[in-house]
Amino acid sequence: MDNAQDKPVSFFRFEDLRIYAKSIDYSAWLVSHLAEPTNEKQRSLISSFCHSSYDIALNIAEGSSRNKSQFEHCLKISKTAIRECIVYTAIAFQTGLFDEETCNQSREYLMELTRMIGALIISLQRGGRRREEFDNVTEPVSDTVDDDLDSIDTNF
Secondary structure: OOOHHHOOOOOOHHHHOHHHHHHHHHHHHHHHHOOOOOOHHHHHHHHHHHHHHHHHHHHHHHHHOOOHHHHHHHHHHHHHHHHHHHHHHHHHHHOOOOOHHHHHHHHHHHHHHHHHHHHHHHHHHHOOOOOHHHOOOOOOOOOOOOOHHHHOOOOO
């Protein structure tokens, strides 16, 4: 049984966010499930699609080092990247880069990410709850990490 209290806290606090890990999982899944491009248009589509999937995690990482309102703003940018991925998913299906099953899997991943980010935004807006893993940290991880990350429930 995995006990959250036994897990060491990462130097980069965003790495402890489940939403960050899930967004990385989606990017890795995407790369492994996209068909090999057969022309320059497909290559461009794949590049843009992957870039948007990377932006989800990048904005979570960036926002986590900022204050609460800036973190919320970065999370909203991540949600924009998710919507871009929904569009790319539809285009990938229409152009044959995704089959129907892969298209549905991508949409499920993206819906879950949207729900998780939405819940984290709500938690930030309400002031959040203390996360047990961070209670034992005795010194700041970095000068840029705001105490707000400690006070929110990051188990998303």
